[in-house]
Structure formats: C-alpha cells, structure tokens
Amino acid sequence: MTTQRVVVIGAGIAGLVTSLELATRGVEVIVVERADHPGGKMREISIGDARIDAGPTVFTMRWVFEEIFAEASSSLAEHLTLKPVRTLARHAWSEYERLDLFADVDEAAAAIGEFSGVDEARRYREFCARARRIFDTLEKPFLRAPEPSLAALVRRAGLRGLGDLWRISPFATLWRALGDHFHDVRLRQLFARYATYCGSSPFLAPATLMLVAHVEREGVWLVEGGMHSVAVALAELATARGACFRYSAEVAEVFLRGSRVGGVMLATGERIEADAVVVNADVAAVAASRFGHLIAAAVTPVPPAARSLSAITWAMVAACEGFPLLRHTVFFSNNYAAEFDDIFLRSRTPANPTVYVCAQDREDTELSTAGGPERIFCLINAPAIGDAHAFDSAEIARCEAGAFGMLARCGLRVHRQREHTAVTTPTDFERLFPATGGALYGQASHGWRASFTRPGCRSRIPGLYLAGGSAHPGPGVPMAALSGRLAAASLFEDLARASFRAARE
Numbered sequence: 001m002t003t004q005r006v007v008v009i010g011a012g013i014a015g016l017v018t019s020l021e022l023a024t025r026g027v028e029v030i031v032v033e034r035a036d037h038p039g040g041k042m043r044e045i046s047i048g049d050a051r052i053d054a055g056p057t058v059f060t061m062r063w064v065f066e067e068i069f070a071e072a073s074s075s076l077a078e079h080l081t082l083k084p085v086r087t088l089a090r091h092a093w094s095e096y097e098r099l100d101l102f103a104d105v106d107e108a109a110a111a112i113g114e115f116s117g118v119d120e121a122r123r124y125r126e127f128c129a130r131a132r133r134i135f136d137t138l139e140k141p142f143l144r145a146p147e148p149s150l151a152a153l154v155r156r157a158g159l160r161g162l163g164d165l166w167r168i169s170p171f172a173t174l175w176r177a178l179g180d181h182f183h184d185v186r187l188r189q190l191f192a193r194y195a196t197y198c199g200s201s202p203f204l205a206p207a208t209l210m211l212v213a214h215v216e217r218e219g220v221w222l223v224e225g226g227m228h229s230v231a232v233a234l235a236e237l238a239t240a241r242g243a244c245f246r247y248s249a250e251v252a253e254v255f256l257r258g259s260r261v262g263g264v265m266l267a268t269g270e271r272i273e274a275d276a277v278v279v280n281a282d283v284a285a286v287a288a289s290r291f292g293h294l295i296a297a298a299v300t301p302v303p304p305a306a307r308s309l310s311a312i313t314w315a316m317v318a319a320c321e322g323f324p325l326l327r328h329t330v331f332f333s334n335n336y337a338a339e340f341d342d343i344f345l346r347s348r349t350p351a352n353p354t355v356y357v358c359a360q361d362r363e364d365t366e367l368s369t370a371g372g373p374e375r376i377f378c379l380i381n382a383p384a385i386g387d388a389h390a391f392d393s394a395e396i397a398r399c400e401a402g403a404f405g406m407l408a409r410c411g412l413r414v415h416r417q418r419e420h421t422a423v424t425t426p427t428d429f430e431r432l433f434p435a436t437g438g439a440l441y442g443q444a445s446h447g448w449r450a451s452f453t454r455p456g457c458r459s460r461i462p463g464l465y466l467a468g469g470s471a472h473p474g475p476g477v478p479m480a481a482l483s484g485r486l487a488a489a490s491l492f493e494d495l496a497r498a499s500f501r502a503a504r505e
Contacts, residue, residue, distance in 0.1 A: 004027050004028065004275040004276070004495050005027075005028040005029075005030065005273065005274045005275055006022055006027055006028070006029050006030070006274055006275065006276045006277070006278065006491065007029075007030050007031075007032060007263060007264050007272055007274040007276075007277045007278070008022075008029060008030070008031045008032070008277075008278045008280060009032055009251050009254075009264065009277065009278065009279045009280060009281060009291070010031075010032075010033060010040060010279065010280030010281050010468070011031050011033035011035075011037075011038035011039065011040065011231070011235060011245065011247075011280070012038075012039065012040025012041060012042070012231075012280050012281075012468055012469075012480065013039075013040060013041075013042055013230070013231060013234070013477055013480040013481055013484065014280045014467035014468040014469070014471075014480040014481065014483045014484035014487070015031060015033075015040070015278065015280030015467060015468070015484065016031075016038060016231060016234040016235055016238060016484065017068055017234065017467075017480075017481045017484030017485055017488070018278050018280065018465075018467050018484040018485075018487045018488045018491075019031050019238045019243045020068065020072055020234055020237055020238040020241060020243065021068070021071060021072070021484070021485060021488035021489075021492075022243075022488050022491065022492065023238055023241040023242045023243040024071060024072045024073070024241045025492055026242075027492070027495070028242070029238070029242070029243040029244065030243075030244045030246065030272060030274070031238075031243060031244065031245045031246065032246050032249040032250075032251055032264065032266065032272070033245065033246070033247050033248075033249065034248065034249065034250035034251070035247065035248070036247045036248050037247065038231045038232060038234070038235040038245070038247075039055070039228055039231035039232075040055075040231075040280070040468075041055045041056065041433070041440060041469070042055045042056055042227055042228055042230065042231045042477065043055045043228065043432075044226065044228035045315040045422050047315065047316065047317050047420055047421075047422060048317065048420070050317050050375050051226065051228075052226075052315045052316075052317075052360060052375045052376075052377055053226045053227045053228055053358070053360060053377060054313060054315045054377060054422070054424065055227065055228075056227050056476070056477045057227060057328070057358040057360075057377065058216075058220055058328070058477075059082065059220065059221045059222070059223050059227065059230070059477065060215050060216060060218070060219065060220055060221075060476075060477070060478055061215055061218070061478035062076070062082065062219055062221060064478045064481050064482060065080075065230075065478075065481065067485075068234075068481060068485065069237070072237055072241055074237055079233035079236070079237065080223060080224070080225075080229065080230060080233055081223070081224035081225075082221040082222070082223055082224070083221060083222045083224070083363075084103070084219055084220070084221050085103065085220050085221065085222060085327065085363070085364040086102060086103060086104070086107075086364055086365070087100050087101070087102055087103075087326055087364040087365065088101045088102065088103055088216050088217075088220055088328065088364075089101055089326070089328040089329065089330055090324075090325070090326045090328070090329045090330070091190055091329070091330050091331075091332065092323070092329065092330070092331050092332070092410045092411075093186055093331075093332050093334070093410075094409065094410060095323075095409065095410055095411040097186070099111060099112070099115045099186075099190070100326075101190070103216070103217055103219065103220065105125065105128055105217065108124065108217075109121040109122075109124050109125055112124050112187065115184075115187075116182075116184040116186070116187060117184075119183070120182060120183065120184055120187060123181045123182060123183075124181065124182075124187070126181060127178075127181040127182070127191070127210070127213070128213065128214070128217065130181070130210060131210040131211055131212075131213040131214040131217075132214045134207075134208055134210055134211040134214070135211040135214040135215065138208065138211060142451070142473065143473045143479075143482060144473075144482065144486075145472075146456055146457055146458070146472075146486045146489070146490050147456030147457070147458065147472070171206075171448050172206070172207040173202070173203060173204060173205065173206065173207065174192055174194070174195050174202045174203075174205045174206065174207050174209050174210065175188070175192050175202045175203045176207070177207035177210065178191055178192055178202075178207075178210075186332070189332055189336050190330075190332070191210070191213060192336065193330065193354070194209050194210070194212035194213060195209050195445070196309060196381060197209075197212055197475075197476060198308065198441050198444075198445045198474055198475050198476065199308025199309040199439065199440055199441025199442070199444055199445075199475060200308060200309070200441075200444045200445040200446055201340040201343070201344055201444070201446065202336075202340070203337060203340055204340075204344070204444070204446035204447065205444075205445050205446060205450075206445065206447070206448050206450070206451070208451070209445070215478075222327065222363065222364075226360065227477070230477070249266055249267075249268075250266060250267040251264045251265070251266060251267070251291055252265050252266060252267045252291075252292070253265045253291060253292030253294070254277055254279070254291045254292055254294065254295045254464065255271070255292065255294060256294050256295075256461070259461075259462065260461065260462035260463040260464075261274065261275075261276060261277045261295075261461060261462065261463030261464045262274070262463075263277070264277060264291075265292075275463065275495065276463045276464070276465065276491055276494070276495065277463065277464055277465070278465045278466070278467055278487055278491065279291065279459075279464065279465070279466055279467070279468075280467045280468045280484070281433070281468060282433055282435065282436045282439070282442060282468065282469075282470045283299045283300075283302065283442065283455055283466060283468075283470045283471060284301070284302045284307075284435045284436050284439075284442075284470065285433075285434050285435040285436070286298060286299050286459075286466075287299050287300065287301035287302065287435075288301070288434075288435035290434050290435050295459075295461055295464055297460065297461075298459040298460045298461040298464050299455050299459060299460070299466070300453075300455070302442070302443050302470075304384070304385075304388075304437060306443050306444060306446075307384035307436065307437055307439035307443065307444060308384065308439045308440065308441035308442055308443060308444040308445075308475070309343065309381045309382070309383075309384065309439065309440060309441060309444070310381075310382045310383060310384040310385075310386060310426035310429055310437065310438035310439055310440055311379050311380065311381055311382050311424075311426070311429070311438075311440060312349065312379070312380050312382045312391070312396070312399050312403075312423070312424070312425050312426070313377065313378065313379045313380075313423070313424045314376075314377070314378040314379075314400075314403075314416075314421055314422070314423055315375075315376075315377050315421070315422045315424070316375075316376050316377075316378075316414075316416055316417075316420055316421040316422070317373050317374070317375060317376070317420045318373060318374070318376050318414050318415055318416050318417065318420065318421070319372060319373050319374070319414075319415045320359070320374065320376065320412060320413065320414050320415070321412075321413050321415075322411045322412050322413045323407070323410055323411040323412035323413075324366050325357060325359040325362060325412070326359065326362060326363075326364050326365070326366070327358065327359055327360070327362050327363055327364050328356075328357075328358060328364075329356075329357045329359070330354065330355070330356050330357075331354065331355040331356075331357070331406050331407055331410050331412070332354050333350070333352040333353055333354045333406065334352065335352055336354070338350070338351070338352065339352060339353060339354060339381070343381055343382065343383045344383070344444075347383045347385050347389075348383060349380070349382045349383070349395070349398075349399050349402075350380070350381065350382075350402070351402060352402065352406070353380040353381065353399075353402055353403055353406065354380065354381070354406075355378060355379070355380055355403050355406050355407060356378065356379045356380075357376065357377070357378050357407070357412075358376070358377040358378075358379075359374060359375070359376055360374075360375040360376070360377065361374040361375050362374070373420075376414065378403060378404075378407075378414075380399065380402075380403050382399075382425070382426050382438075383426065384426055384436060384437035384438045384439035384440075385426060385437055385438070386425065386426030386427040386428070386429055386430030386431075386436075386437050386438030387427075387430045387435070387436075387437045387438075388437065389426075389427070390427055391425035391426065391427050396423060396425065404416075425438070426438030440469075440475070441469055441470075441474070441475035442454065442468075442469050442470025442471070442474070442475060443470065445474070451474070454470065454471055454472045454473075454474060455470075455471050455472065456471065456472050456486075457471060457472070457483065457486045457487040457490045457491075458490055458494075463494075465487045465490065465491050466483075466487065467480075467483045467484045467486075467487035468480055468483055468484075469483070471483050471487075472486070473486075
C-alpha cells in the first residue's frame with residue numbers, strides 16, 4: 001500500500017488506539033491534541049505531589065487491550081502492571097446497611113444471601129446467567145460491528161438467533177427487568193447503577209445494559225500507576241511504532257479537497273494535509289462546527305435533551321475516618337427515582353445524590369487501609385447544562401453539603417481542606433469537551449433505539465472518521481478502545497481500496 005497520511009484529532013483512548021493500529025500498519029499518523037498530555041477524559045489531577053485519577057477509575061475487558069497490544073507486536077504485560085480485585089465494590093445505604101459485591105459468583109451470592117436472604121441469592125445467580133446471555137448475544141454482532149443496525153443485528157443472528165435476541169429484553173427498561181430478579185429494592189438499585197456507566201437513567205435505559213454486570217464479573221483490575229498510565233502506555237507504544245504526537249495543538253478547521261477531507265488547519269494557521277482525518281472528540285462538537293462549518297453536516301446533531309449525564313467531582317488529598325472504605329465504594333441515595341428525575345426532568349443537581357468514592361491508596365480489602373491523608377475522588381451525577389448554566393460557589397456549596405452529608409450519614413467523615421481539593425463541574429467539563437454541556441458519555445442510552453443512533457466510525461464525508469465514547473459502541477474505556485479499533489480497521493480498508501483502484505488506473 002502506498003504510504004498515506006492520517007491526522008487523528010484528540011489523544012483520548014480511542015484516538016490513541018486508532019493511531020497505534022494505523023502506525024503499526026505503516027500509515028503516517030499525526031496526532032494533534034489541544035492539551036499538553038494524552039488521555040482525554042482519562043485525566044489526572046495533581047494536588048501537591050499527589051496525582052489523582054479524575055476520570056475513569058475501573059479497568060475491565062482486559063482482553064480488548066491484550067488484543068490491541070498484541071496487534072502492535074507487543075504485550076499488555078510489557079507496559080502495564082495489573083492486579084485483579086476480589087471485591088468489585090462496597091455499597092452502603094446507611095451506617096448499618098453494607099454489601100460487598102465480589103467478582104466470584106458463589107462468593108457474591110453468599111454475601112447477598114446474608115444481606116437479603118436465600119431467595120435473593122438464588123435470583124442473583126439467575127441474573128448472572130441472563131447478563132452473560134446478553135453479552136454473548138451482542139458482543140460480535142453489535143459491540144464489534146463497525147456500523148450496527150437493528151436490521152443488521154437480526155440478519156447476523158439468523159433464524160436460530162432470533163430467540164436469543166428476544167430474550168435479551170431489548171424493549172424493557174433496566175429498572176423493570178431488574179425487578180424480575182431482585183425483590184429487595186436495594187439490590188435493584190445496586191445493579192441499576194450500571195446505566196450510569198453510559199451516562200443514563202436506569203428508568204429509561206434498556207435492559208441490555210445488564211451485560212455490564214457480566215463484564216465486571218469477568219474481571220476488574222487495579223492499574224499500577226493509575227488509569228492515566230494506560231493512556232501514557234498507548235501513546236508511548238504508538239510513538240515507537242512511528243506515530244507523531246503534537247500536544248498543545250488545537251484544530252480550528254477540517255478542510256476539504258473537493259468533496260472529501262483534505263486535512264486540518266490548526267489555530268495557529270498551520271495547514272496539515274492528510275488523506276484522512278479521525279475525529280476523537282464528541283460528535284456534538286463536529287455538529288456544532290467546532291472543527292469548521294465544512295464538516296458540520298457529517299453527523300447528526302445531539303439535542304441538549306438527549307445528552308448523557310455530567311458530574312460534579314472532588315479530587316482531594318484528605319484524611320478519612322469512620323467508614324471502612326475500599327478502593328471503590330458507592331453510597332446510595334434513599335430515593336433513586338427522584339435523583340434521576342432531578343437530573344433528566346428538572347435539569348438540576350439532585351437534592352439527595354448517590355455518591356461514588358474512589359480511595360486510590362487502598363485496594364479491595366479492609367487490610368489495605370491508607371492511614372492519614374489519602375487520595376480521594378468523589379463523584380455525583382449532574383445534568384449536562386454546563387453551556388447554559390454557571391455553577392457558582394453557592395451552588396457548589398449546596399452540592400457539597402448534599403454529597404458529604406450523605407457520606408456522614410453512612411458513617412464516613414472526610415476532613416477536606418480547600419487548598420487540597422479540586423472541584424470540577426459541568427461548566428468545567430464543557431470547557432474541557434466543548435459543545436457537550438459537560439456530558440461525559442455522548443448521547444444518553446434512553447430507549448431501545450438509542451444504541452443504534454450513535455454514529456458509526458464512517459461519517460457522511462469521505463475520508464472523515466469518528467472515534468470515541470460518543471460514537472459506536474459507546475462510552476467507557478474498553479468501549480472507546482473498541483471504537484478506535486473499528487475506526488482504524490475501516491480507515492485502513494478504505495485506504496487500501498483507494499490504493500488498489502489507483503494502481504489499476
């Protein structure tokens with residue numbers, strides 16, 4: 001194949017995977033990133049000497065990354081040290097109601113039996129089997145398909161597979177389907193939280209999201225050096241394979257050559273010619289002309305009402321006492337429906353939020369307590385209104401009172417100091433990821449059609465490709481990585497086809 005040049009806009013996880021796979025195959029790759037480091041939403045915040053993961057905190061679907069590193073003639077173990085966890089997360093509803101969920105089904109069932117009774121433990125096993133069926137049904141024909149559609153899914157399934165498609169309950173909501181398995185509303189709430197992994201309400205998201213439960217049971221790992229080190233490892237390997245990274249380089253426009261992409265113009269006025277461009281940014285930024293008006297029609301705009309969740313986060317170095325934190329702990333509100341009504345119906349931060357806490361100096365057992373000040377990352381869900389609403393100090397104070405008041409009711413006291421705390425609001429996320437309102441997951445997965453309305457890797461403009469959590473197959477570190485792989489595969493296929501035609505002519 002004749003050497004081709006591809007510009008990748010954005011060094012998020014999908015852009016990193018795309019650049020690595022293309023560079024490995026001999027394509028000239030230039031990655032332009034407006035930040036001064038790789039990672040995108042897989043970001044890291046420095047507080048003094050402490051470096052805190054302030055984006056994704058869970059590493060799953062290890063096999064996706066093993067495939068990526070292997071295709072680059074390397075291995076995951078050469079670049080990252082991973083440690084499997086026994087306890088997926090600790091969950092609390094009050095000072096006296098706690099449940100640890102384990103990766104092992106038998107151990108988890110035993111814990112659920114003690115917490116809610118033997119019938120709930122039996123139904124949990126049935127739920128696990130159902131989650132596995134959903135994942136097995138959707139992995140190849142949907143998750144790994146470049147441009148899935150309902151019709152294509154049915155065609156790939158064939159007559160024998162139609163029953164499997166029906167059994168994954170595509171038209172039921174996650175909350176309703178969980179009622180088939182859990183009579184204890186606390187357990188229903190625990191597993192309904194998987195909808196938030198793609199920025200959605202469990203009362204509106206499809207039951208197919210139960211597959212997340214199977215993904216977590218297949219393994220969750222702690223990454224030595226933090227999650228940001230995954231992005232650093234991919235960038236280093238892509239560089240070793242020939243990709244060129246240009247940081248602090250903002251793209252002002254994607255320009256065309258005739259009817260197809262011709263390259264990019266940086267904010268400095270520099271033009272970079274290219275045979276193709278991969279946009280690793282939220283598709284809403286493309287539609288909003290953040291990369292110029294010439295490619296705005298390449299995607300369908302995402303209306304504000306369809307945005308996924310945003311968040312308010314606190315990254316801090318603080319001493320904690322009272323509650324035995326593990327690496328991952330979730331403190332649930334006592335009215336889950338009201339929490340999501342506040343966000344999606346009333347466009348306001350919830351009065352009684354669920355709080356996620358990642359204690360990054362702890363592992364997954366109580367024996368690994370931190371002692372003294374430690375790295376803490378707290379998150380509550382919030383509406384994606386950062387482009388229309390300013391979160392002032394008074395509102396942030398109210399959110400802090402709600403979030404840390406919830407922790408206190410469950411017995412956790414966090415001794416925060418303002419100078420050792422970094423707060424991020426939807427307004428801040430809007431600045432980091434323009435045209436999103438601060439939405440962190442692209443379009444919300446509400447209703448059965450939502451999964452098929454995310455754009456695929458090929459856009460409406462020849463030579464322009466899409467990768468990232470707002471494109472297929474969706475948000476989350478492994479899904480974004482799959483998106484990057486799909487974009488690279490489609491782009492390489494198109495370049496090879498063009499080279500073949502040129503050679504024949």
